Amino acid sequence: MSEQNKEEKFTVTPWEVKGKIDYDKLIQQFGTQEIDDALLRRISAIAGELHPLLRRKVFFSQRDLKWILDRYEANEKFVLYTGRGPSGHTHLGHLMPWIFTKWIQDKFGAPLYFQMTDDEKFMFKDTLSLPEAQKFSYENALDVIALGFDPKKTKVIIDTKHIGKLYPIAIQVAKRVTFSTAKAVFGFDNSTNIGSIFFTSMQAAPAILPSVEAGRNVPCLIPCAIDQDPHFRVARDVVPLLGYYKPALIHCKMLPSLAGGDKMSASIPQTTIFTTDAPKAAKKKVMGAFTGGATTVEEQRRNGANPDVCSVFSYYYYLFEYDDKKLGEIEQKCRSGSMLCGECKMMLAEKLEKFLAAHQERREAAKDRINDFIPE
Numbered sequence: 001m002s003e004q005n006k007e008e009k010f011t012v013t014p015w016e017v018k019g020k021i022d023y024d025k026l027i028q029q030f031g032t033q034e035i036d037d038a039l040l041r042r043i044s045a046i047a048g049e050l051h052p053l054l055r056r057k058v059f060f061s062q063r064d065l066k067w068i069l070d071r072y073e074a075n076e077k078f079v080l081y082t083g084r085g086p087s088g089h090t091h092l093g094h095l096m097p098w099i100f101t102k103w104i105q106d107k108f109g110a111p112l113y114f115q116m117t118d119d120e121k122f123m124f125k126d127t128l129s130l131p132e133a134q135k136f137s138y139e140n141a142l143d144v145i146a147l148g149f150d151p152k153k154t155k156v157i158i159d160t161k162h163i164g165k166l167y168p169i170a171i172q173v174a175k176r177v178t179f180s181t182a183k184a185v186f187g188f189d190n191s192t193n194i195g196s197i198f199f200t201s202m203q204a205a206p207a208i209l210p211s212v213e214a215g216r217n218v219p220c221l222i223p224c225a226i227d228q229d230p231h232f233r234v235a236r237d238v239v240p241l242l243g244y245y246k247p248a249l250i251h252c253k254m255l256p257s258l259a260g261g262d263k264m265s266a267s268i269p270q271t272t273i274f275t276t277d278a279p280k281a282a283k284k285k286v287m288g289a290f291t292g293g294a295t296t297v298e299e300q301r302r303n304g305a306n307p308d309v310c311s312v313f314s315y316y317y318y319l320f321e322y323d324d325k326k327l328g329e330i331e332q333k334c335r336s337g338s339m340l341c342g343e344c345k346m347m348l349a350e351k352l353e354k355f356l357a358a359h360q361e362r363r364e365a366a367k368d369r370i371n372d373f374i375p376e
């Protein structure tokens with residue numbers, strides 16, 4: 001394949017993300033809307049500030065966000081819904097949208113329903129047993145809790161545990177989704193197991209659950225990585241037929257892996273930072289990361305390096321340097337060649353080490369509070 005074609009080809013589905021993603025194209029392909037300046041101004045007016053992930057267009061796409069803000073200003077408060085497929089330990093790519101979700105919870109006073117799709121991961125992954133997926137639901141919930149969500153406003157819903165609440169809703173959805181829709185949206189074929197074909201109706205259910213529990217229509221906002229959008233495209237077609245509001249969405253980009261490009265993926269542990277990594281081991285992963293540096297020190301001192309392709313810079317950008325002025329300094333020093341990659345990696349590694357040590361402490365403490373978040 002020529003370089004050009006390599007650049008152009010990418011795949012984004014809920015189960016596979018491949019290639020160099022063109023996010024503008026994805027907005028067109030998926031039929032979502034960008035988050036424009038008018039929306040940013042409205043969020044900023046309500047929240048009193050803009051989260052860096054909004055300012056930096058990491059959260060870049062939306063469906064019905066204007067409507068959610070309209071409802072909010074008409075005093076009709078929304079609930080948040082997001083989730084995790086518990087196939088392993090949490091990594092930084094998962095944490096990023098959750099950090100943003102916490103910000104929305106704080107600024108808008110929104111309750112959160114957090115779904116653990118242990119059923120999904122069991123059905124879609126050949127090598128994952130059900131007990132393992134169930135175990136990771138709890139492990140991953142510790143990371144959610146460690147981020148500081150309000151226990152009075154946050155429910156962690158585990159599919160196999162809370163199926164009694166979810167199933168009556170899921171079958172309402174399932175009855176209105178045909179096999180041909182599931183095939184077209186998710187690429188299933190006749191060899192797909194029937195649990196996987198049903199699954200999207202389980203991911204739709206929490207979007208309606210708050211309305212069912214309240215006995216009235218409650219607006220729902222779903223922050224998620226853009227790869228999850230196909231599920232909610234289906235859900236948005238169906239839920240109005242059941243008499244509920246379509247859920248609104250706010251989508252983020254995928255956190256790149258330390259190997260550059262693509263997304264951080266649990267299947268390549270050397271280039272993925274897990275929240276459970278020993279801080280020293282995580283530091284080592286950063287020191288081995290792909291950068292935009294030149295091949296020799298002399299060349300880099302002379303011509304500088306390229307932060308646009310650098311995985312280390314993207315970690316500052318997405319997570320570890322939310323101060324715009326400091327980020328600008330890192331960028332300038334990188335481009336000018338006055339800071340070399342070793343120094344820059346070391347600085348990130350130290351930030352990461354501190355973050356992990358603190359997160360792991362909060363994660364330990366979360367073990368005593370897990371029942372405050374997981375309803376009986």
Ligand code: TRP
Nearest residue numbers: 082083084085115117203224228
């Ligand atoms: N399917 C998602 C995953 O594999 C988990 C999930 C369930 C989710 N419900 C969600 C993600 C709502 C975002 C929003 O990670």
